[in-house]
Amino acid sequence: MDFKQIKANLKKDFTGLKKVKVAILADSSTQYLAQAIRGIGYEKKLDIEIWEAEYDAIDLTISDISSELYAFKPDFTFLFLSSSKLQKKFYKSGYSSDFSGDILEYYKKVTEVMSSHIKTNYLIVNFPDKLDSVFGHYAGKVNSSFSYQVKKINISLMDWAQNNAAVSIIDLCGLQAMYGNAFVTDTRLYISSDAIFSLDFTIKLAENCVQVLEAFTGGSKKCLILDLDNTLWGGIIGDDGLENIQIGDLGIGKAFTEIQLWAKALKDRGIILAVCSKNDEINAKEPFDKHPDMVLHSDDIAIFIANWSNKHDNIKYIQSVLNIGLDSMVFIDDNPFERNMVRQFLPEVLVPELPEDPADYLPYLNSLNIFETNAYTEEDKDRTQLYKAEALRNDASRSYTSEVDFLKSLDMISEVKPFDAFTIPRVAQLTQRSNQFNLRTIRYTEEDVKRIATDNNKYHTFSFTLADKYGNHGLIGVIILEKKDKEALFVDTWIMSCRVLKRTMEQFMLNEIVQYATRHKFKQIEGEYIETRKNGMVREHYKNLGFTAKDNKWILSIDNYDTKTCYITNA
Amino acid sequence: MNSNEILSECNKIFIDQLDNDAIVLKRETTANDVEEWDSLTHIQLVVAVEKHFKVRFTTAEIQGFKNVGEMCDTIEKKVVAK
Numbered sequence: 343m344d345f346k347q348i349k350a351n352l353k354k355d356f357t358g359l360k361k362v363k364v365a366i367l368a369d370s371s372t373q374y375l376a377q378a379i380r381g382i383g384y385e386k387k388l389d390i391e392i393w394e395a396e397y398d399a400i401d402l403t404i405s406d407i408s409s410e411l412y413a414f415k416p417d418f419t420f421l422f423l424s425s426s427k428l429q430k431k432f433y434k435s436g437y438s439s440d441f442s443g444d445i446l447e448y449y450k451k452v453t454e455v456m457s458s459h460i461k462t463n464y465l466i467v468n469f470p471d472k473l474d475s476v477f478g479h480y481a482g483k484v485n486s487s488f489s490y491q492v493k494k495i496n497i498s499l500m501d502w503a504q505n506n507a508a509v510s511i512i513d514l515c516g517l518q519a520m521y522g523n524a525f526v527t528d529t530r531l532y533i534s535s536d537a538i539f540s541l542d543f544t545i546k547l548a549e550n551c552v553q554v555l556e557a558f559t560g561g562s563k564k565c566l567i568l569d570l571d572n573t574l575w576g577g578i579i580g581d582d583g584l585e586n587i588q589i590g591d592l593g594i595g596k597a598f599t600e601i602q603l604w605a606k607a608l609k610d611r612g613i614i615l616a617v618c619s620k621n622d623e624i625n626a627k628e629p630f631d632k633h634p635d636m637v638l639h640s641d642d643i644a645i646f647i648a649n650w651s652n653k654h655d656n657i658k659y660i661q662s663v664l665n666i667g668l669d670s671m672v673f674i675d676d677n678p679f680e681r682n683m684v685r686q687f688l689p690e691v692l693v694p695e696l697p698e699d700p701a702d703y704l705p706y707l708n709s710l711n712i713f714e715t716n717a718y719t720e721e722d723k724d725r726t727q728l729y730k731a732e733a734l735r736n737d738a739s740r741s742y743t744s745e746v747d748f749l750k751s752l753d754m755i756s757e758v759k760p761f762d763a764f765t766i767p768r769v770a771q772l773t774q775r776s777n778q779f780n781l782r783t784i785r786y787t788e789e790d791v792k793r794i795a796t797d798n799n800k801y802h803t804f805s806f807t808l809a810d811k812y813g814n815h816g817l818i819g820v821i822i823l824e825k826k827d828k829e830a831l832f833v834d835t836w837i838m839s840c841r842v843l844k845r846t847m848e849q850f851m852l853n854e855i856v857q858y859a860t861r862h863k864f865k866q867i868e869g870e871y872i873e874t875r876k877n878g879m880v881r882e883h884y885k886n887l888g889f890t891a892k893d894n895k896w897i898l899s900i901d902n903y904d905t906k907t908c909y910i911t912n913a
Numbered sequence: 914m915n916s917n918e919i920l921s922e923c924n925k926i927f928i929d930q931l932d933n934d935a936i937v938l939k940r941e942t943t944a945n946d947v948e949e950w951d952s953l954t955h956i957q958l959v960v961a962v963e964k965h966f967k968v969r970f971t972t973a974e975i976q977g978f979k980n981v982g983e984m985c986d987t988i989e990k991k992v993v994a995k
Contacts, residue, residue, distance in 0.1 A: 345930075345960075349957075529972070533972045
């Protein structure tokens with residue numbers, strides 16, 4: 343991407359793209375950044391509408407209740423204070439050792455004022471770091487040095503974000519470390535137009551901002567598919583044999599060890615790992631089980647495919663077992679031919695163009711920031727286990743002649759309860775990430791979910807877990823009912839994880855909400871299907887459950903409801 | 914590379930960056946003569962020119978170019994000095 347392409351994108355037709363409203367509040371000139379964010383958004387199928395506050399007028403903007411900002415109602419607000427202005431403030435403060443605390447208070451005040459008018463997600467750009475220009479290295483021993491205060495601000499911002507769902511960090515400091523200050527800044531631009539970044543870095547920063555927006559709007563990556571020979575280890579296992587592949591201290595093994603460490607950490611964060619390799623399975627699996635220097639073991643891999651078929655067919659298979667979108671999958675392979683084949687047949691899959699030298703693989707992959715996310719829950723850690731259990735179930739289902747017998751044999755149990763403090767993060771995550779089994783695709787932040795959960799006059803909420811004899815799926819279903827009036831409940835949100843398709847879970851969920859409706863003397867339940875590019879699988883959802891169509895809505899009358907057959911017990 | 918060649922290379926860069934085939938640069942051309950050339954695109958043009966000729970302008974130079982001719986002269990000086 344360069345600025346010319348960005349400009350060209352700005353002229354393109356954005357109709358039909360997902361709309362995201364973004365405000366930028368800054369104390370430096372951000373026109374280039376704004377253009378770049380919108381132009382790059384186009385590539386990611388986002389129509390990012392940007393409202394820029396007047397240059398260096400944050401306080402004025404937010405204190406004006408008739409401000410365009412509040413009429414604009416941004417989904418996201420970038421708060422971006424420049425480090426040069428920060429430094430001036432610091433000098434003005436008389437080198438205060440409380441400086442970082444004052445700055446944090448300032449941010450809190452800004453978000454408080456804004457939150458009293460609008461609901462928005464705050465994306466706070468943190469501060470780049472550098473060797474202290476006054477104290478040098480000695481700054482570490484001086485709490486009134488700028489360098490110390492900047493570091494402290496960055497830490498306080500993260501601490502604050504960890505306890506405030508509406509606040510997230512854009513890690514400019516991390517980007518600066520990755521790209522180097524010489525690339526990041528252009529002093530000439532700063533002096534002549536008060537834009538603090540070089541044009542080239544502005545584009546990198548914008549790419550990262552768009553990735554964060556993408557993660558918030560349901561576009562995060564979920565699965566990493568790895569080739570083996572010369573990708574996870576050096577050499578070819580089938581030819582070189584177990585003792586001679588390069589991993590650990592042998593040859594350029596360190597480069598591969600690092601990639602494995604990265605993959606393992608991703609897996610522990612909740613990214614599903616799969617292997618797709620042209621190999622005999624017995625050879626391919628041997629290092630995972632026997633090589634002492636392997637970081638990744640068989641347990642870490644949810645789906646292991648080693649055969650001689652086309653990789654794109656194998657990836658299609660992996661996709662069908664995991665039941666996730668192709669566009670949430672990433673494929674890493676050292677072989678340009680394989681990469682191109684996969685790109686050609688499965689353009690939705692992200693296939694990074696690896697550098698030639700394996701030593702450069704990881705730094706390059708890191709620079710792409712592929713696995714941006716906007717949530718992290720305890721459940722994420724166990725995801726690989728979930729998918730491995732799923733593979734066991736797949737095997738079991740083949741041994742039963744009828745589907746009903748199979749379902750009965752699973753001993754399925756579901757826990758149903760309103761949202762609570764423990765489930766709210768996961769519920770928010772489901773509303774943000776589920777694309778397929780999602781009837782209206784309304785995205786909610788944790789803050790939103792909290793508000794809904796406590797507004798008992800207007801809403802009743804249900805979270806559903808599912809467990810069976812092979813394992814626990816965790817929280818896999820969400821329903822939000824809006825009490826329209828004394829008679830009618832409207833299904834504001836109905837989401838189910840695709841992991842539990844064909845388990846009669848939908849029927850179970852409907853039985854539960856009908857029971858609730860009956861208990862509280864409601865007469866009917868109204869559903870709505872809002873079509874998106876990805877939720878075609880639930881187009882007939884309400885029809886299949888016995889709702890009747892009426893004025894673009896689906897109606898179920900409570901009085902003559904026949905409890906649906908399902909094989910799930912309420913815990 | 915002489916002054917004329919530099920001017921014609923710059924012309925190509927302007928056409929490319931501003932996406933307008935009709936741009937014809939002369940030595941006396943200024944930002945006022947080219948519709949798309951404003952303070953925002955100015956930086957984009959400067960950066961593209963710098964990359965093309967592998968030179969770097971100073972802040973004062975960027976602010977001080979009165980017309981395209983002056984920019985070309987500065988480029989020529991820097992290219993020769995290399």
